[in-house]
């Protein structure tokens with residue numbers, strides 16, 4: 001059995017982060033005094049309404065933005081150093097693939113950029129293609145793939161340098177329900193096989209409950225942590241899990257956080 005996640009070393013430390021955009025009348029407080037840790041091997045979702053600062057927080061972790069104040073460390077390094085040392089892979093809402101490169105060539109791009117020789121990475125690519133179920137499509141071009149398949153390529157590309165951490169910003173929100181459910185299950189499977197730490201942005205309560213070990217609930221204007229909820233998950237497909245009492249209890253609990261109905265959220269809030 002896996003060791004409890006709370007006993008694992010801290011992978012990401014978010015320490016009193018604030019972030020603003022614009023100035024004067026147009027100043028937006030995107031994030032205010034946000035602090036939490038993510039442990040190695042944990043799946044943590046950032047959940048909240050549009051504009052609550054989910055993407056901003058993920059971008060700060062990925063060194064795509066600098067915070068106004070506070071500190072982020074990834075494996076005890078500044079995000080810049082973590083980025084240069086390829087400590088994380090990123091997947092966005094749109095797959096952002098290179099249209100003129102095949103599936104295989106898209107997945108291999110980070111390895112090519114890092115200066116590895118083709119002979120050194122053919123085994124890695126074969127494994128990644130299998131992991132995301134695209135072995136038969138390795139010579140296809142992005143325009144020959146469905147949206148879900150394109151996202152699979154983006155996930156494989158993000159894993160190509162074997163980073164310990166995966167940062168994902170609404171990777172499935174543009175997909176239809178069937179494809180989304182398939183990819184959610186596959187992501188859990190990939191996570192199990194690779195033992196990555198995952199930070200996953202979503203505005204879907206069921207998605208967050210289905211995938212996460214913990215959910216960081218953000219409220220908007222200013223973007224702040226409302227609460228952090230520990231999820232009791234049951235393994236299985238979404239179709240199965242969503243019918244369980246545990247799943248209903250968890251989604252109700254998370255929903256009650258948004259509607260402030262809860263008197264006491266018991267030990268689930270950490």
Ligand SMILES: Nc1ncnc2c1ncn2[C@@H]1O[C@H](COP(=O)(O)OP(=O)(O)OP(=O)(O)O)[C@@H](O)[C@H]1O
Pocket residue numbers: 021022028029030048049050051052053054055056057203223
């Ligand atoms: N580059 C920017 N310039 C100005 N304001 C920005 C910028 N990026 C984000 N914001 C503002 O910061 C706030 C948080 O934005 P962010 O994109 O992080 O929200 P989000 O939770 O990801 O929303 P969504 O669910 O719609 O993707 C919003 O009010 C947004 O308008």
Ligand SMILES: [Mg+2]
Pocket residue numbers: 054055056
């Ligand atoms: Mg966003």
